[in-house]
Amino acid sequence: MSEQHFSRLNNINTGSQKLGRLILQLQRLEREPRSYGAAGVLTPSEIHTIDAIGCDEGVLMSTLASRLGVTKGAVTQLVTRLENKGLVKRTSHPNDSRAVIVSLTEKGKVAYHVHEGLHQTFYDQLSSQLTKEEIAIFEKCVEKLSEILKK
Template sequence: MQLRRLERQPQIFGEAGSFTPSEIHTIEAIGYEGGVLMSELAARLDVTKGAVTQLIARLEAKAAVTRSPHPYDSRAIVISLTEKGKEAYRAHEEVHVQFYDELRILLSKQEIEIFENCIEKLNDFLGSKP
């Protein structure tokens, strides 16, 4: 229940402002450099193209991403981060760094290894589910 609550809870990411976990993970999947095709983004996030379209619409409304036509394929759309999106990306990366810094303070090296091993096994387990 706590994870579900956290998944819906928006957070502030630097000067870029507030983003939900699904929005910030979409920004992360787009990547800091260059752009990504809408279909490739759906594959990276393991969601439908329709879900990605909705996420991108929300991120466009927040001025975090832009859509542009593919230079060679008129059917394809390229998604890129705006300066605001790049700021959110950097702030999100900093959240990860701070998280691991705090873990290093709270846990021993052996406990961190166990934690990372458990997370890897959980990811593998969840990835094998339909």
């Protein structure tokens, strides 16, 4: 085996190991509840649900299930938990009696904004350590990785 071939294999293995460690770190983050200010402690699935609702004034339950990539039954359970915590409210659709609209309460909006702030802080830290070109490459890599993982 040539030295160049060995070096290439070593780089692939090192990159693969780093990616594996990153995935493990992300999995750990996805299991741990976190405090969102006055909204209290929320699980990752709860804050992701709030995030999926927060970008609109109100969203149909079916649309929410689609955004989260879960069943309607699963989204109903999540919304019930969030409703019990005072973070979301359900209302009937004005034109379709079978449809339900979910929206954030004031307390839910607090959680949404705290979560958005965490994302902005992360991006600010990244921006302070990388050039614009490196950020563009990073974003392209994340996009490609997401595509691969969807398969």
